[in-house]
Amino acid sequence: MNIIEQTMWKMNIKNWAGELGFVSVGFTTAEPIDRLAQLLQVRIDQGLVTPFESKEIQQRIDPKAVWQDCRTVAALAFPLPLTVPPQEGEGVIARSAVGEDYHRVVFRKVNQLIDTMVKNGWLGSTQSQVDTGPLVERAFATRAGIGWIGRNQQLIIPGQGSFVVLALLLLDQEIIPDEPLPPGQCGSCQKCVQACPAQILGKEPFAAKKCVSYLTQSKEVLTPEEQHLFGLRIFGCDTCQEVCPHNQNWLRKEHLSTDLTASLSKAPIPHSRGVNLLETLNLTKGEFIKRYKVTAAGWRGKGVLQRNAFLALGNGQVNRSDQWLKDREKDRSVPPMILPYLQDSSERCE
Template sequence: MVSDGLGDWKKDITKWALDLGFVAIRFTTAEPIAGLEHFLQTRFEQGMSTPFEHKEIRQRVDPKTVWQDCRGMAVLAYPLPHTVAPDKGEGVLARSAVGEDYHRVINQRLKELNKRMVIHHWPGELRWQVDTGPLVERAFAVRAGLGWIGRNQQLIIPGYGSFVCLALLLLDREIPIDDTISNLCGNCQKCEQACPAQILGKEFFAARNCYSYLTQSKEVLTMAEGKGLGARIFGCDTCQEVCPHNQPWIQEELKDLSPASPKRGVDLLNTLSLTKGEFKNDFFPTAAGWRGKGILQRNAFLAMRHAQDARLNLWLTIREKSKIPSILTPYLERNEER
């Protein structure tokens, strides 16, 4: 039996979370993140934020505006799966976009965690969010001591790295909190040097120019942006792949290859030619599915054009007799790179 002591609850919640596959969990208060509201407002005014960000800034920094009974929080990190690297000529998916959608996976784990807490007579209530809620998960993760924000804007967990997804567990009890930790990036600038968009290391992170964002944006991309995406179909892992703190994880990924491992590579022509049924089967169950097949088709089209893939002209010739996805119209009209 679990005792009534909240310190004991902290130990038990931690144990259950780790048993369920989370790689780290830390606790913090339900107080607003100091200074973050002003920072986010300034980013918004300078056009640095993205349309994906929650518009009510106060709800992004103050848990009590999301749930008025919140008194404490747990921040949890769940690992991304080990994956198989793309073959030459394939389109590239970020690790977070392959395998079963991490939102569903983590939500299931949190439901199980909630069940265990209820079975052991948790004396209160709880809520949670996985990525799509308003609260800035990375900010609370830093305050909880889960990790630090690297120069690549990723939360880096000491001894593990940044290939994780975050979740927040909101509690109506004050659990003993954890201490913050130091930023261990030091003088390393590998991510800044490797960033294909060259947007790291600036005073404000221009998220709208990040290639990970651009692969998901429905705005018409400029010629430079389209070329810059290269073979990226959804997301971008470049700044994480060069990070020294991720090298042990990447080496483990290389050793852990199996037929069951999800692939980060996709055939560009197949992606460009996706039917509704193929999209529903191949992409909708992943985290890349939420944006729809049109975005994936556009990115595959740009990747083939950039690579001067001979299959593209044949595809266009055949498609002239039928309907070409409307999302491609702006790129065909300006006839770039043809």
């Protein structure tokens, strides 16, 4: 494609993506991000890599190692849904895990974008990834100029904040790349560093396996300190984003939308981030499939959510799981993922 055609496609793709609800789109080349290899290697050497990532470094930094025809990477950001806060005593689910699984929502949107491109004469091929692909999405999104990386590790989009899902659309045609934004715009702010329950921000490299978001998804047996860090969290952790000044407009919008919904009987009801902990503890297979399998909180299975509900109940002021335990111990029906925590139950923190 010549420069004029590249400019036209770039403009059109940005417009169509905007119409589909993406809040930011940027383009970068298919060149590898070589300097990232060193960081990924350090993470492997120091045992910081989570089991949720590919260990193939080249595939993580080089679009051509994923798809040899790739010439351009488009980075897209889709906003998370506005949610209702938990009620007192409820367990908490992160915004990325309520409502329909974001992987499905965003893949559908990316596919609609590709359909629109094809209808308008796009002759090339495409590949895409939403979270589960090997490429390091935040690094490509940064190079494509849609945002900058905050001290909380999040990609922050100017005027939008960080409550977004990222997607990468790989193209086999060249499109003029966008310029990255100036890096690190946190200034002297330390709000996320102070608020992080695991106290892992502000230190390099990021200790991913100590992050509470990771702990809520891990099937390993957690130490008493790790159990304590959960608080009332059931899946994921939004703390370092909730305190960030760049998310306060978005959070105000979320708050207003909840109030507005309460006053308009016909408005669609936003999903709540709160869950009843005892109900989660007693979850049956059928309820799990209906309530969680359709969300991004379902992929680790029912046992992880039950374990998290058990730990969160223990972390609450009153240990509301005591009666539940007595009942279960009689008929020996305690879910296996909870068994390792039983001897600790009398010592759990408040």
